[in-house]
Amino acid sequence: MYEVGNLWERGEISVAEEHLASSIVSRIMSTIYSKFITFENTRGKAVVTATANEFHELGSRIVADSLEMNGWDLDHLGVNTPVDDLVELLKKRRPFFLGLSVAIPFNLDNAIETIDRVKGVPELEDMKVMVGGKVFNDNPGLWKETEADAWSRDSNEAIKVTGEWWRKFN
Ligand code: B12
DSSP, rough: OOHHHHHHHTTSSSSHHHHHHHHHHHHHHHHHHHHHOOOOSOOEEEEEEOOOOOOOOOOOOOHHHHHTTTOEEEEEEEEEOHHHHHHHHHHHHSSSSEEEEOOOGGGGHHHHHHHHHHHTOOGGTEEEEESSSSHHHSSEEEEETTSSSSSOOOOOHHHHHHHHHHHHHH
């Protein structure tokens, strides 16, 4: 998909061709997902979503599916989740952690606002927040501006960090 992005940026493929690539990857991921859906939940609840106005879905889905395979009872909300609605869902679900995905720099403020909001909700004071996505991978250290508890570069790191949280705080 990174190469698809480069080809699109250079004008060598159209948006329609990028959509086709995204759709194929999405379908392959669904097939893989259906093979491990029956895995047992051995850890707590978790919610992963792309932040408001963020339409890049595949990265957060890869991370969400990997975490679910690792034993988390995971809800993946997809893309562009409005801040108010996310806060309400978190109050209902009370997850152990929230994973928030941001690809595009202009959506960073939405993530900062989301984290600021959830950190102010008394029922969610124990919930951890992990950020991830292209904007953080391109700018190491930027995640600290969000007041998140951690940043992970990819699903392997996310599995490691959330596993450490679970051992330490559960
Ligand atoms: C497909 C695509 C789209 C599709 C997305 C469709 C879909 N169903 O997801 C659509 C058409 C919606 C789209 C739209 C746009 N896109 Co686009 N897109 C891409 C593309 C080609 C692939 C994205 C992808 O799937 N990558 C593969 C995944 C697996 O990688 P990833 O997202 O980085 O995820 C990994 C990590 O970041 C991390 N991670 C991700 N999320 C999370 C969450 C947590 C909690 C954790 C721990 C980790 C984590 O783990 C993942 C696995 O390793 C990228 C190219 C690229 N380099 O990524 C451009 C790209 C990101 N897009 C770009 C642009 C400019 C746009 C638009 C602004 C274009 C426009 N003018 O409209 C819009 C913005 C829409 C919006 N508001 O979000 C630019 C961004 C440039 C920049 N400054 O960063 C890129 C880089 C293309 C380019 N080369 O210029 N895009």
